Amino acid sequence: MTLSTLRHDIPAGVVVFLVALPLCLGIAQASGLPPFVGLLTGVIGGLVVTLFSPSRFAVSGPAAGLVTIVTAAMETLGSFSTLLLALILAGFLQILLGVARAGRFISLVPGSVIQGMLVAIGLLLIVQQIPVALGLPEGQGDGLVISPAAAIIALVALLIMWLWTTPPLKRISWLTYVPGPLVAVLWGSLAVVFGERLLPEGALPRIALPAFTSFEALAGELVRPDWQAWRNPSVYLIAVTLALVASLETLLSQEALKKLKEQTPPPSPDKEMRAQGIGNLLSGFLGGLPITAVIVRSSVNVNTGARSKMSILLHGVLLLICGLFFSGLLNTIPLAVLAAVLLYTGYKLASPAIWLAQWKQGWAQYVPFVTTVAGIMLLGMLAGIGVGLLAQLLCSTYKSHANALQLSRYDNHYVVRFQQNLTFLHNPRLHRLLAEIPDNSVVMVDRENADYIDPDVRALLSEFREKAATRNITLNRWPA
Template identity: 40%
Template sequence: MQSDNPFRTLQNYRAAFLRQDFPAGISVFLVALPLCLGIALASGAPLFSGLVAGMIGGIIVGLLSGSEVSVSGPAAGLAVIVADAIAKIGSYEAFLAAVVIAGLIQLLLGLLKAGRFSSFFPDSVIKGMLVAIGLVIILKQIPHALGRDNDYEGEFEFAQLADGENTISEIYRAIETASPGAVLISALSLAFLIIWERTAGRSNRTFFRNFPGALIVVFIGIGLNEFFRTAMPTWYLGDTAHQHMVQVPIIAAGKSPFSIFDFPDFSVLANPQVYFIGITIAIVASLETLLNLEASDRLDPHRRVSSPDKELIAQGIGNTLSGMIGGLPVTSVVVRTTANIYSGSRSRMSSVLHGIFLLVAVFLGGPLLNLIPLSCLAAVLIMVGYKLAKPKIFKSIYKDGRTQFIPFIITVLGIIFTDLLIGIAIGSVVGILFVLYTNFQSTFSVTRVENKVLILFEKDLFFLSKPQLKDALRSLRPGDEVIIDGSRAQFIDHDIYHILLDFKDTAQSQGIRYELRNVELNVQPKKAPKLVPAME
């Protein structure tokens, strides 16, 4: 059950929940760690800023979220916007002021109940988004699995700004330059994860279901790479030109732990550009969050319904705090959320735990985490991607008919070959057009018995029904007796009304008897009769 009190669930946690949320939190942490660093790098921001955003997204937004399974953090979809904004406004500290403004705007949107707009996205587009993200995860992780790390972790765009390649050409380059050590680590990690999941599905032992296989994969990766260091130095992954390892920044000896934080420069509030940047971030971050919330509800095995307004409030508070202490903008993120759900999460505690693990990683675990090869984490992400884009999903949606499949597949292709937001925009336009097309195919019926024809308006008629109505009128034959009945229509569009009036002259010239019944321009809805209370 949802509650207005975000701490109610914490008060009612049971050991059974924690047994599932703790390993899920570890799995999400392992997925989120390289993504936080990669997105910060792509944004032209300090590396710590991605980790700070991950902590805020996990702990603060996780506690206040409108969803039990959504996980928030820095988003790849905002990387280009952030990099451009930092360059325009002059410094990262000045940019942080815009993040604070964005958070306050999101908070206001949540209070104004703007989250309801998430319901306007067609179902086929949401399904297409999930499948496309799964495919993009697989395609983007193949180079990392092969040891090529020219492109940063977490990028979703087809055209790669980091190295001038695209998703397809990057895979080709990775095959050309494949590292034997990375290939062996990723192949063994992937094989282990497949066996582990099959065993967990068939076994009654709680160990397999509750212990995170991703953690064992990390140990496999570290162990193999350390073996390569001593026994097969040419396969070792720590000495390559582009360090094929997690790279958590280490706080220098003697420096305060608070030295990692940056603080906003509010002197730029006199510059109108900072407000434009803040509004842009708020709109894009809110859109990504609402889309992911719709998607996470579909993936949630317990079918809980999230509150989009509560989520916007949580994101607003999270972005305000993130901007105040040097973090990147925060959104609900599909990759982390999917990893969370497929790792068996039961509640928001897994998101909070992943944020706590990021906090520990920054202050205590950097040297150990920097031993993790990216190739073993790539295997974890490839498994997440496969679960989102299983072949049976394509078959299922294809069976739903072309009105569902065409918007779905266009959304998938749009996201793969452009980016997340553009692909969703293209898919949404196509989806809405199909909804309109389907809706206006059945606005009226035509019944013919010999030369008697009844054209009955089944519902309101708008201008989009003009082609079908003209075809029906053109099909009438000399000698027909035609009745146009509009009694079921509460609204008749101006264009429709005048087509019907103009056809009177055509009917007369063709020898057609033509009668309009209850056909009026802009018919108003009929008032329901007042109900009289029953006598006791």
Template identity: 40%
Template sequence: MISLKEIKNDLPAGIVVFLVAVPLCLGIAMASGAPLFSGIIAGIVGGIVVTLISGSQLGVSGPAAGLAVIVLQAIQSLGNFEVFLSAVVLAGAIQLGLGFLKAGSIGYYFPTSVIKGMLAGIGVIIILKQIPHAFGYDTNLEGNVHYIEPDGGTTFTALFDALNYITPGAIIISVLSLAILILWDQVLTKKHKVFQLIQGPLVVVVLGIILNVVFRDFYPQLALGNNHLVELPVADSFTGFLQQFTTPDFSRVLTYDVLFLAATLAIVASLETLLCLEATDKLDPYKRISPANRELVAQGVGNMVSGFIGGLPVTQVIVRSSANIQSGGRTKLASLIHGLLILISVILLPGVLNMIPLASLAAILIIVGFKLAKPALFKSMYRSGWNQFLPFIVTIVAIVFTDLLTGIGIGMAVAIVNVLRNNYKVSHYLYKDKTEGAREQYYMILAEEISFLNKGNILQTLRRLPDNVDLEIDYSKSAYVDPDVKEVIEDFKETARGKNINLTVKEIEEGEDVRAGKVLI
């Protein structure tokens, strides 16, 4: 249900997300080797169709940079964009099925440290990728989040290349924009409510347009060329606008290549959506929990619609979602407004949008990136201990030096190793009790859940026990003891005889259900 109660917050937030989304939609289409308008279509579908079905209040959907490489390779291998669209439609149908099968819960199994690392890593990437645009070096594509650039360079070589292509007009606009955004956020919004209603990013975009017009008319040496501005396809008529839509070719839909591509798109898009959904909920100031299964249904319908009319695959995307939150969005109305504005703008105002300097958008995104990767977050995670900090920092580094999904995978691997390591350590508790003049008495109490991973630790502890002692092994309160561990205990009975160890084993009594805390009848 769309509510108008928060329109004073959602309207300016929707405008900001719209301004951020347009160049990203175009850039991702370019990075994917697809028609530019296909990115716009995906942005419209994500903003309108997905929003209306989704239960996420702050999530924003659209074409995802994380899928750009898959899409690029798919279009090249299939040799036909229309055939690729059939795979997008099929991927949406698979996502729809996953939603109905309640597969959305998979997103809950990603640890907080990895999700926060994903957010911070994306923040770092946003900053690094936008710095060249702030300098006026706009050869690299908007929307690219991979370490390896399309031209063969890297994120960091692009930073150094930017120093050789400094555009004074772009620097003036970006520096003034950053100053306004910081002043707006830190000072003005706290002074008067009018500054909360009129968002800083909107002022920055208007300022950028005005400054470039002034440069063009009075200081031509500072004027920005078309390659430094948003480049939106412009149709000369409504018929020309409709002709930019493309229908899919289903003639090869049952071939292995298309089926495999559809499954790949569905899995990767669903995973990216669920991770972004979890991350967006963590950023939500009201801490609302979005229904994951409903989100998969919404994304499935969105991809089917997008594929049918010539759009790229869509996912929920953290850059636009975080921009929505940072700009004061409160409900899904903000996302809907952003989708409607994309649709209206490409019909009525493509010329005005093409006047927006990329330097202005770079300043907005740099602030968004900083808010995602605040130094305070790093301090907080460090104070939480290495079990939290290590997966967090590894996820960030991996995302920066690879790409989003690879980085998350590496972060998850580190988190899992941490879990296994901790599980290995906490398998049991051993303590000693000695009565004067008597033999030393050792007690080993096993944990509630003992898996085969604990076998080595328990075995080492038993081997270190001295001779001529008493030992009681107690797993009567354990809910589960792996057969491998029971075998270790049985084998130790023979070892105990040779070391003169009096061994007692307290097992789960027959008929006792430790999990339920009651005796079964």
């Protein structure tokens, strides 16, 4: 760290803080937890994970992609304190995966399944946040009445975030340093402050951060894990789910970050998993949310000119200061505007452009993509990813088998090309191709790309050779 790098890192850290603040608050609120939990998670990600991470630019903290897992896990386990135990176990598992150098296996996860996971997360986020944006009371049945004030605040917030991405506003250079979500949150706070005379007190649900007057008051807000819940088998299943999905999202963020900013040497995925594991272990112990490296905040960090980890550490310090000393200001933020921020995030994850891009790649990519989305929506995260992997395996196997054998014709000459090693699974297609060869033909086999031919395939070829003479078929370079 030098004065020249600080000149770039300080502005970058401030901008990352401005982006992270509404997301930390909104993700905690969407998870059904106090906003303080989101700030605490952001501080742990910004300060602790950054110290152990090998990346100079990756920003860690609570991720919108894990909201649906957290809410479902708390419903299954029955309490947040039980979830914290699962998070501690997930952190240990991530550390073990890092020690076992499992990070290199990220390349085995197909892009269609990864994209399907992100789209499903976006859709679940949208479904979850629409009632909050409309001001619908939670836990009520029929006869729900939309709050016009909440709906207007959310709608204008969405409009602001959309306008921030349009070319006219992008051409204003200084506006690029002001995040759209922050402007939307400021709009929501101003609408509440100046609308208090028209709206009865409490008409709009708002952020509720406690005021910390002492260290004891701060410690009193921390939720401790339920150590007795180790007997619950669901704790371990959720721990595995959190570890795998958080690691997957972290490593995907690292891969995406490589395209934005090269680092020499490149960050080790195994060291990054260990850093995330330490962060999640501490977050579970102190009462925070799951932590991942987040590509949105990381890309903002790079695009605003960060040169070292100092920008990320500064963003963590600013989150801590904001939570400790500016709770009154944050309590003016309505939940509807935070819901709008998450709705916009969900839309970006599941935008129609992503569906169209997957469609253009062909059915072998689109089917696993849709299967992953549907599986996660209907069966849950881990089962949905498993179904998507199975669909991709079947589609890839079919396409591979379909292209493994080719039959070409030149007058009465036929060439059977083996494009890869052949197993018994290729027998049905080989049988159909050989059946297309008419009598009185000359047939040659091109097997330059096949180093191995299964005995069952050889048996089928031998059978064809035995009948060739009776059909006046001449064989050339036929496998023995």
